[in-house]
Amino acid sequence: MKVNHQGGGPFLLWTLVVQLVLCGSGVYATDGTKKCKLLTESVSEREVLNRLEPLAHKNFTAVTKNGSESYTYVFQLCGDAAGIPGAGVVQLDSGKTKSDPTVIGLYTATQAIGGSDWVMLIYRDGDKYDAHCSKETRKAIIMISCDRRITSDQMKVVLEDRQRTQDCFYLLELDSSAVCPPLESHISTGSIILIIGFCLLAVYLMGGFLYQRLIVGAKGMEQFPNYTFWVEVGNLTADGCDFVCRSRNREEAPAYSGLATEPLEEEPEERDDYLLPM
Secondary structure: OOOOOOOHHHHHHHHHHHHHHHHHHOOOOOOOOOOOOEOOOOHHHHHHHHHOHHHEOOEEEEEEEEOOEEEEEEEEEOOOHHHOOOEEEEEEEOOOOOOOOEEEEEEEEEEEEEOOOEEEEEEEEOOEOOOOHHHOEOOEEEEEEEOOOOOOOEEEEEEEEOOOOOOOEEEEEEEEOOOOOOOOOOOOHHHHHHHHHHHHHHHHHHHHHHHHHHHHOOOHHHHOOOHHHHHHHHHHHHHHHHHHHOOOOOOOOOOOOOOOOOOOOOOOOOOOHHHOOO
16 A cells, blocks of 8 residues: 655644544543633543533623622633633622622633532632632632523522631532433333334324325225225124123023924913813
């Protein structure tokens, strides 16, 4: 086999390298989650992120009020929340028209932990605290739980825990059907057999009807496929049911074949009027 060394060789080499890289990774990032960068790249965390694909490219908001203070929180999965590059969760001061947004967490520093019907997403490396938590960077924890009943995903802010020296966090909750496990089919084997049987019967009736009407030219009940056969089957079934299920008395066979089965006619009474004296 002759190999073209004028350009085919490098192309084949790069193709082989790409395939080896893809095979080595095992799990690939989907279009909606490929912007998220995990702090420690792992197959399990990437699988958890891929489960959240239906939530991609959406902004989720929640509003909190504490006295005169009002804040709006915006979350986006692996995207720029409120249009701020790199921000996964931001906080906006609703009471101030020209306040700078506070970045709570970046999607370029992501952790993902998942269970059967929940996913915990952690965004780190947000803006630093001014005076709390030893002036460490902010962190957002988004708890996404399964809820099949809701029609639109709803987010709420549970708390901002900053009354500690370190490891402070914002906790947000999001109810969604995206993390719900697939429903298992409960159709039994008997049900499957019945469904297949009904389908075959429908095909038989429709095909036979069209054949009898269009090809044979039958009219009326003769359009029914194999009409004569099914009429005979019906008659035999009716006779069998009548023989087995009827409770009427049947004429019993005589004990001796020499005896007649017809009832004996009553002989006329002999009149002895002629013996009386006149």
